[in-house]
Amino acid sequence: MKPWKKTALITTLILALLLIGVFYILNWKIAKTSPADIQFSPQAESQALQLDSIPTQPKNIIFFIADGMGFSHLSLAMMSQNETAAESVWQQFDIRAWHDTRSTYGPITDSGASATAMATGTPTFFDVIGMDAEGNSKTNVFELASSNGYNTAIVTDSYVWDATPAAFLAHTKSRDNAKDILEQTATSEVDILFGELEDIGEGEVPELQETMDILKQRFQILDKSLALPAQTEPLQPIAAIYEEDEIQDLGSTPNLPELTTLALTYLTKKDTPFALMVECEEIDSGSHSNDSKRVLKGLKVIEETLALILDFAEKQGNTLVLFTADHETGGMAAGVDFDEYPNMKIIWASQDHTATVVPLLAKGPGAEYFVDVDRNWQIGQILKSLIKTE
Numbered sequence: 001m002k003p004w005k006k007t008a009l010i011t012t013l014i015l016a017l018l019l020i021g022v023f024y025i026l027n028w029k030i031a032k033t034s035p036a037d038i039q040f041s042p043q044a045e046s047q048a049l050q051l052d053s054i055p056t057q058p059k060n061i062i063f064f065i066a067d068g069m070g071f072s073h074l075s076l077a078m079m080s081q082n083e084t085a086a087e088s089v090w091q092q093f094d095i096r097a098w099h100d101t102r103s104t105y106g107p108i109t110d111s112g113a114s115a116t117a118m119a120t121g122t123p124t125f126f127d128v129i130g131m132d133a134e135g136n137s138k139t140n141v142f143e144l145a146s147s148n149g150y151n152t153a154i155v156t157d158s159y160v161w162d163a164t165p166a167a168f169l170a171h172t173k174s175r176d177n178a179k180d181i182l183e184q185t186a187t188s189e190v191d192i193l194f195g196e197l198e199d200i201g202e203g204e205v206p207e208l209q210e211t212m213d214i215l216k217q218r219f220q221i222l223d224k225s226l227a228l229p230a231q232t233e234p235l236q237p238i239a240a241i242y243e244e245d246e247i248q249d250l251g252s253t254p255n256l257p258e259l260t261t262l263a264l265t266y267l268t269k270k271d272t273p274f275a276l277m278v279e280c281e282e283i284d285s286g287s288h289s290n291d292s293k294r295v296l297k298g299l300k301v302i303e304e305t306l307a308l309i310l311d312f313a314e315k316q317g318n319t320l321v322l323f324t325a326d327h328e329t330g331g332m333a334a335g336v337d338f339d340e341y342p343n344m345k346i347i348w349a350s351q352d353h354t355a356t357v358v359p360l361l362a363k364g365p366g367a368e369y370f371v372d373v374d375r376n377w378q379i380g381q382i383l384k385s386l387i388k389t390e
């Protein structure tokens, strides 16, 4: 065989082998990641929920959103609880239901679309704050409450313009419009704003001085002592602002339970009804990075905060406590470690939001209306119908 023919033959053989290799790798990947093509079949959105008349409207509403918390996170919280301890916070809820978090984008959602659905009663697209998918502003439950004499409050361990609080305070096409959200917060009627700042000076986020100047247009900024203002007639709007990740686990100063207690103390200085939204962001952050330790610490924060909220509601009376998540994050499974059985371990399937349904728990007057919920926007419609209008 001539040398050039030999070279051509060898080159052809190598190329053929490479092609076969690539084909097998691709085929293996496809087989591993797509066991089945599950077709998403969107259902028609029903925009008006048919509720019977609302005979039981609570005086106060406390709405806890555990960002990213699915049923496996809940299972883990319950499984790792001390059996000799008294009834867990989870068992104290009368209504234990679920809802489907899909957005108008499809099977999955983000905190903007989901919180907007739960705050306004309208399904919407990814990243949207306080508007429907066509860009029309929708009244949220806080606005309805404020205009009917309620005090309203936000407590979050995330940053104050993050998508979840923003859905109760603003109307804008993107959750990234930080300055717009801050300015709308400063012109809103919200009375308490406790949370962090993040990414100062980056992208749409104003510099620190500008951020504080915007917030000071409405709020008295509390100093580190967290001493509350004396003025209660009407309530002087207050804010407590922290740095990124300053409010994290129970060891943080302050932590979410402390800030929630402070908000409840201030709100009860007046006899007027209130609506409080408390958010724990730790499950979402921990699950995006598959950080099991952070998730476990986040679950403890949620349990301790819920315990004090349920205790408050019991003593105060006439208070609805609602708990849910905006979506599941991480495709988490509560697995067991067979080498150290019955110890458990967290198994992660994803670093993104998933399309799984999430827990919806309720206790107190009006709780019964959440039994039949199956979509997130229905929560917003029920919440709005539970506000006593003057």
Ligand SMILES: [Zn+2]
Pocket: 068, 111, 284, 285, 288, 329, 353
């Ligand atoms: Zn997330």
